[in-house]
Amino acid sequence: MITGKNYIGSTLSAEGTITYKTFNPITNTENQHTFYEATEAEIDTAVLLAAKAFTEFRFVSGQRKAAFLNAIADEILALDDELIQTYCSETGLPEGRAKGERGRTVFQLRSFAELVAEGSWVEATIDYGIPDREPAPKPDLRKMNIPLGPIVVFGASNFPLAYSTAGGDTAAALAAGCPVIVKSHPMHAGTGELVASAIVKAAEKTGMPNGVFSNLNSSGIEVGVQLVKHPEVKAVGFTGSIRGGRALLDLAAQRPEPIPVFAEMGSINPVVILPQAISDRGAELAKTYAGSITLGTGQFCTNPGLILGLKSEELTNFIKQLGTEISSLQPSVMLHPNIHQAYESNKKNATQQEAVQIVSSYENEIKTNYARQMVVTVEGETFLQNPKLHQEVFGPFSMVVQCDNAEQLERIIASLEGQLTGTMIAGDSELENFADVVNALQNRVGRIIFNGVPTGVEVCPSMVHGGPYPASTDSRFTAVGIHSIKRWVRPFSYQNWPNELLPDELKDSNPLGIQRTINGKLA
């Protein structure tokens, strides 16, 4: 049941006077529930409760944390239709997408449950002492990963489930042993509260300390700012815009005790289509890419916003075909009027730059909050000279850059800011001839794709969802997959510690039966 209140641990609380509602972009009306923005006192209480919970939660066994994570998944599924309907009413996204995203969220939670139940993720490393070593004895040293402390998670507007309240950041943090305080996304506050209730219920059922999770409502930036500044907060996870992520990074860096911020932010996901591929299957590629550009109304961080090709008749044809394909698709609704407005304004900015040609723009009548998809094209030199053309237009928009030659193509790629993904579309054995282009692209991205589309982020250990700034604030981590737990842990070393007082992970007898590295060898 949606109450509009904050969860401070297991307590529902609504002490504030600032209220807001979520919005249904399809009906173009507000949804019914009123949400109470968290007050300064509520924020402080939630963080202090998390810090207190941490003293217990950090020692909770992997088995018990797994039970907690699995219970969250169960409770989310138990929310059933209420969750799906709330999700749809707060996003305009279809039921199929809601259920798919729920499945992904549940899968992520269960993956982390499996990871921590098994236990080897702590990377236990043991070097036995050599008491009679000369000139000095070698101490016994044993290292494992331990949790950082309370984590603040900012959910994404475009993934109310998989990258929000109980999404990847939260699942990874709880798995690590870190309490989580979610700054609820105002566009899907109802979905957020429902998921929060599932987490709180799961925590109670599995005996987790109160405060292991809190959910704070917020319609502006103040709640987030106060959270990131709070001395008891030890790290931040964020998915959203470059401006938002950078603001949090700056705040965290200015603290007396700076803390890590992992923000997954904007990306235009360059796609290079090589000549052979375009001549072999230009029409098919145009169709595929029209689909990828408009998927989910273009509201994916892996949306292909930039397509790079070498000038040729075939490229000209491809651009025409892409234009035709994309105008033939039915427009769809955006998540929120604000997002729709930003889309239209960013699109206008892009098209008003010098020498930008509109290839195709959907011009028929359209419902409120629906997005008119668009493809534009520019010359390579124009793109190189104008950094404004490198900016993301969040929505069903893409820009085709016509490069003079491979050398210019390489320079353009090298000039790009960091990206989540890069894609190479090539004909048989064509890729070998563009090694410099591939190398330049690799240097700018977190994931490189061959003959596919960047949309679709598989949840598996080999996935990197991140990349050089501003794709993320720290390219050394991924936001997706079990290794995303590394964002929230630190290595810790015990020297000559009594064996019986070591955590089980490091005891001589290895009671958990985990994989460990002993004296440099995997055991």
Add this chain to the structure above:
Amino acid sequence: MITGKNYIGSTLSAEGTITYKTFNPITNTENQHTFYEATEAEIDTAVLLAAKAFTEFRFVSGQRKAAFLNAIADEILALDDELIQTYCSETGLPEGRAKGERGRTVFQLRSFAELVAEGSWVEATIDYGIPDREPAPKPDLRKMNIPLGPIVVFGASNFPLAYSTAGGDTAAALAAGCPVIVKSHPMHAGTGELVASAIVKAAEKTGMPNGVFSNLNSSGIEVGVQLVKHPEVKAVGFTGSIRGGRALLDLAAQRPEPIPVFAEMGSINPVVILPQAISDRGAELAKTYAGSITLGTGQFCTNPGLILGLKSEELTNFIKQLGTEISSLQPSVMLHPNIHQAYESNKKNATQQEAVQIVSSYENEIKTNYARQMVVTVEGETFLQNPKLHQEVFGPFSMVVQCDNAEQLERIIASLEGQLTGTMIAGDSELENFADVVNALQNRVGRIIFNGVPTGVEVCPSMVHGGPYPASTDSRFTAVGIHSIKRWVRPFSYQNWPNELLPDELKDSNPLGIQRTINGKLA
């Protein structure tokens, strides 16, 4: 041979007009060589050369990188007596220490050589595709660690070899495939240049690209500032003071593209001595700790600057014994008059705080630049109330805090800033009774030691040399041991990439025979 010039790759360069000399604290005179501070143009050239070298170096095989690292070790040893004499004349440290530190440096280089020659450090992770999976095909994804790009390394005043020019940061970065630009420490510029010449020679002998290493002289902060701001620099390693490290962290955070800074900074390394231990072997502990406090004139980042005990007659006796032991030791010289001055001034600051009692201070006649060791003591409440008492006094100084009870002890530990180490000194089965104290301590440190001294940092995979801020700027990494390579790499993912074009680490046939995780299982 020392020339006083900068190494811009393999080229010796001295275009600047700012010059300086190093200083021999024992003779209290300047050393002979004149060093030329790098100019803006030289800095820019060095970084651009590093960026160019990176395009080649990042693809150099593990075997060839190992040959390079081993060649550096060989060339350092070949410098022989010139290196040792220069080291001693620039630090006042004895020959035995110089040779010991050289051994450590060579060991670190060879450890990284072994690591990259073997190759499994890239953490290759493969998830095979499932083309017929419903509702969507599962792509083939393969992930491994790749280097970040050019790294700037700031050496430490107190470790001219092991934490400077070819020290841990440099060895780890080169092993990762990152070119290195060293901002030479002005106090040991001659030692730095000699080691730089060894690296350059090794790079030439093993066919590494020019620019894989540069060494820039600098007597002030400008060279470092320009380096950290340079857009082609991708990360920073630093060992030194909190003020210096924080300044670099702030600079890096304010860049258009923020970059990671790993700074290993100050620490007072709290040592808790429990009642049973003090009553069993107080005299022995006093002797041991007098030695640890004065080791290397107290110029170790793991120096025990804070000793915590529970008020008792035994503690009073221990404090007296510690005072007696420490005054019985011969004072030794500090690294530089500036460091000596800072020591005297910080010590004065500490002793002038209210209710600080001097237990023992060496008062006999003393040579210039030698440090008068000191032990002081305060009440627990005094320490809790005055954050100035928490500040590091770099040198042979320690403060004994007399706590009223275990609860106050725990509160004091919780109030400390982050530390590199924490030590528990306990009698038989005594530790079990102080679980809360141990937990509080664990929360503030990177390494916890039982019945030992914090000085002495073993180089092995299980070592954590780092810890919560300000012990380091990012507790998720260590500065010592092979895992310190993780600071300079990022995970990178290939999706559906042609097998023959994948790096060897990810090819189906596993030509390098490295350990990999395939479909979630170690293979």
